[in-house]
Amino acid sequence: MQCRVDVKGSQMTNPVTATRRHYEDLAVGEIITLAKTKVDKQMVTGFARQFDPLPFHLDEAAAKASLLGGLAASGWQTGALSLRALVDSFLADIASAGGLGFSHLKWKNPVMVGDTIGGTITITNLRRSDSHQQWGIVTLDFDVRNQKIYRFSPCVWQIWSRCAPNDPLV
């Protein structure tokens, strides 16, 4: 994994994250509940105009005629809203150092205007980085659903988390 992690800098205590939970404080199986977000038409068209200006995210008539069957949020917006919920309920409280990437992202069903999305994120794996001893890699399984439960967009994320400053290896 090629990631620009400044080893020297990270050996010093980071005052921003010093009091947060570190890698050792996390456990496999921990479940993070995401706050619910209602998706309205203004949000959908606003995001689409900026990042995904396809007719089926902008125009109701074009959306009805498309595979989506109605005005639906860009999948990237569903992801952005899930990410925001993850920051609020988890990342802001841990010594997180950014994402490595993700896999298996499936937009199983579109998020339609008026839907409320929420869900859970589970820590499914924790391992120390081979290349950066003072870092751990946290694997997170996303399970984001709407109010009817049957629509969801599962996804697996990996993020870096700083190991505790008092860890003998750090």
Added chain:
Amino acid sequence: MTRWFEDITLNEAFDLGSHQFSVDEIIDFATEYDPQYFHIDPEAARHSHFGGLVASGWHTVCIGQRKMVDALSAEAERLRALGKEPGVAGPSPGVNAMTFKVPVRPGDTVTFSLTVTSKRRSNSIPGWGVLFNQIAAVNQHGETVYTAELISFSKLRDYTVPTRLRLLQGLAKVPFFGRALSRMT
């Protein structure tokens, strides 16, 4: 893609253009969707291992999507101007894998490209094909910022609806049968 499924050539890189990331847009995006200190606070970001402010990975990916939509719309316009009918692209069912390699810093210029690496007919949606697209984002130093395998739908040009399916579609419009059918599928 703006070509019909049948006309899409594999392993041909399509340039999606470049984008320069300003400090304001990095902070604006992250304030709304990824408010971690190294994305929104230049002063606090100096304490992070990045050593300064960096763009949210999701931000670079969203810009990549915008560049793709713009480039493909421009290509469709170009084809229309030549009197050709462009192909029809559908929504994306997902992303197989995306890896963030180096961070994007304020002032960086990222160039995006799209390569279709494989295609097949959709098993679940008649009349549509599935494309496997490799997206690459490279900064001004030639370093790869991220790579992604994005899946998308593309309409088949040479497709006629089979009689059995046309009959089912007709039945779906009849109130009682339509409800019964939607319950079955």
